[in-house]
Amino acid sequence: MLTFQCPYCGVQACETELAAGGEAHLKRFGPGSSDEDFEGYLFLRPNVKGVHFERWRHAMGCGKWFLAARCTATLEVFGTYPAQTTEPPPEIIAAIKARRPDWSLS
């Protein structure tokens, strides 16, 4: 069973308390962008087997959205961080590198 620490209320929340929200840090393309960019933003996903940045909501707790880094091949959770960021913070990158030396943020 997956557990994440909610970065707002500090609770160790298990997946029954949480709602998954898909990939994090998507770059938004709106009106006026090219068809390619809009399609990529709406539908195309790297769907990585490995380190994945994703959105979760502490639905049965404080109700807030937060972000997490997790390995989709092992379910290992590297850390969680607030949603008000456009890229993973350095301490999360460090936590991932400590466990996956070959990994780099692409």
Added chain:
Amino acid sequence: MRRYSAFAIAREAMRHHLGWERAWKSPTPKAQYDVIIVGAGGHGLATAYYLGKNHGIRNVAVIEKGWLGGGNTGRNTTIIRSNYLQDPSAAIYEKARSLYETLSQDLNYNVMFSPRGVMMLAQTEHEIRGYQRTAHANALQGVATEFISPRRVKELCPIINIDGPRYPVLGALWQPRGGTARHDAVAWGYARACSDMGMDIIQQTEVTGVKREGGRVVGVETTKGYIGCSKLGIVVAGHSGVMAERAGFRLPIESVALQALVSEPIKPIMDVVVMANTVHGYMSQSDKGEMVIGGGADNYNNYTQRGSFQHVEETVRALIETFPIISRLKMLRWWGGIVDMTGDRSPIISKTPVDGVFVNCGWGTGGFKAIPGSGWAMAELMAKGHSPLADAFSLGRFREGRFIDESVAAGVAH
């Protein structure tokens, strides 16, 4: 290839069963093929089979990283039905279902197709309306289904509790010629037929890269070295995203875990398949007597082929109200598969941004039923460049907004 028959069984009985041949060969890869298919699940093998049978293309290799049929094809709950809502879906799923009717004869391999009937329970007002609409759509599409009353549900499946307090049965969408088949046998039957046509099924070999020259595929890197090809079909279900990345493009697919479980075997208690989509649970009884149970998919990206406790609990809790008789059954086995989900819950059978590379994926939680039709369409697409059954399922539909929305018919069920 020696054919299987009643006579063959008698002949072998007389000589200590020493005359049975291997069902398929274990060849060493050639340097070059006309077509390489990545993934020896049902869809990949069926594609190879119809390339040979319908289009005379036999210089074909099917490359599999594990063992053939070891992916979702060997992990599913084998429900076969074609009562979808949209016309393109009805066309391909009904094509598949009708091919299943005679697949054993066609392959000379008993796939144990059992058209015992599939019932999808309506347990809310919304579902009644939804299934009545599907029944009308199916009538126009030439797919035989009907909306039946709770009384008829009880007649067809006496162990159902139709007036449960939380989920009363208000009717059902009934497809009398839906049913089940033996999942492994479907993979094995196609594999044997492909091998017999001279195709190479190369197991324990992973495709690790796709080599391109001038935007066109020329071959694949594998754990057994480089193999050349003129056309490449990627048919790897849960690993479609990983393979697409290796070929240099992205897909509108996310991979999640779907799980199933079976009980200890008991005497026959139900001879139809029952699906209850409101409560995310469905059940049938296998020929061995096990109750085969499945539920909803997890909702986060996952490649671990493992299930999660809460989904099993949810599924079983709901099924016990509908089938009180199972409340004290012991569960025997429990497993997961990684399914490839698209946003509109319809598959992708398509050309790709790389010339000569085709994909067949996105079958998600419900592609076992589609194997013969999907292989038929994919083979035609790869041989001729287009296929009436496949055209609507192209990748272009996402950019163009031509979704084939089956989230009502396929969002939960299988």
